[in-house]
Amino acid sequence: MDIYGFWRSQATFRVRIALNLKRVAYREIPIDLDKGEQYSPEFLAINPQGALPALIEDAASPLTQSSALLEYIEERYPTPPLLPKNLRERARVRSLAAVAISDTHPLITPRVKGYLSKTAGFDADQWRAWQTNWFSAGLKTLEARLAHDPATGTFCQGDTPGIADICLYALYEGAGTFKIKVDAIPAVDRIVAHCAKLPAFADAHPTRQADYPG
């Protein structure tokens, strides 16, 4: 299995963790977002959207979008499960994941930065304030949902890591990549610390990837 990805891409980060938890071997082919390689004709032939990651199996057509890939990986490799069996618990896990995947991450992608720079004249400080605002909003929302819910355990849902933890960890460490630290989120801090102890999470970290510039 090949993944087109980038060390800093939060969406690729999620897929790396899921594959590691499932013990599925993969090779990552770097697409440098800073150089705009996602818009090269070669990559647009793989994903016309110019977005990461794209997952390739054999000669089959590429699969895209990390939310779809996490579900695909879960269905294709059921062990260990990354979603609970109970339907309402599954909904809770997916809802927590959506706070990162849908409510937060799309706001801080390169294409949004491009629009705000070119069209609204955002400078580096304004972009940083924007990034910080949304990372903070996402992580504080997760804190509000996790802190006092009896369904929260060592991890977001009980005591085994799953899709919500994958998304939470990638969001938190994604903020860290930009040196953004959000205060007063103790439940989030605690779950992230538990994730970081697991090689599946730690090995997927941006700073451990071959294309990490150091």
Add this chain to the structure above:
Amino acid sequence: MDIYGFWRSQATFRVRIALNLKRVAYREIPIDLDKGEQYSPEFLAINPQGALPALIEDAASPLTQSSALLEYIEERYPTPPLLPKNLRERARVRSLAAVAISDTHPLITPRVKGYLSKTAGFDADQWRAWQTNWFSAGLKTLEARLAHDPATGTFCQGDTPGIADICLYALYEGAGTFKIKVDAIPAVDRIVAHCAKLPAFADAHPTRQADYPG
């Protein structure tokens, strides 16, 4: 089943269509986003995130996030299916859905409008340009993915409506709510026209809701 929603909420719109396709009866309780009712203490007790929709069954805790709710509805009421059986086809449907749910809709929500108005001084024209840019990007991405893919049929995946059609239709009609029309998307136009013929889609339309201001 009760849903807290709003006539214009694209996320609520998706859930309405899914419940209609499954023939599940529900009652919608309106939360007026224009009046900021999503931030009332009463609604924050239901969803601390202050976002729509929230789904309530009996005395159980609320379920949130439309992506999680679509999966929950699919799992709880399997007939008619809104996802294919084949795993790669499921991934394709979820990936198409994510273009609307993750890549597009989060960018045009009230909280983003609030930030851009207050912090970046966006006026009505700048907000409209922003909205138009992202609706257009989302719908054109879906066009690029749907137009020449043999997996596309009458609907996004083959000839039965599913989760991708729900998200596509809500995105397209969501743009229409703001009188935004995107040109040169014939495959999207065609699928939307097929959806509009089905009462499950048509009855879920913003303009047909009790709280629609007319």
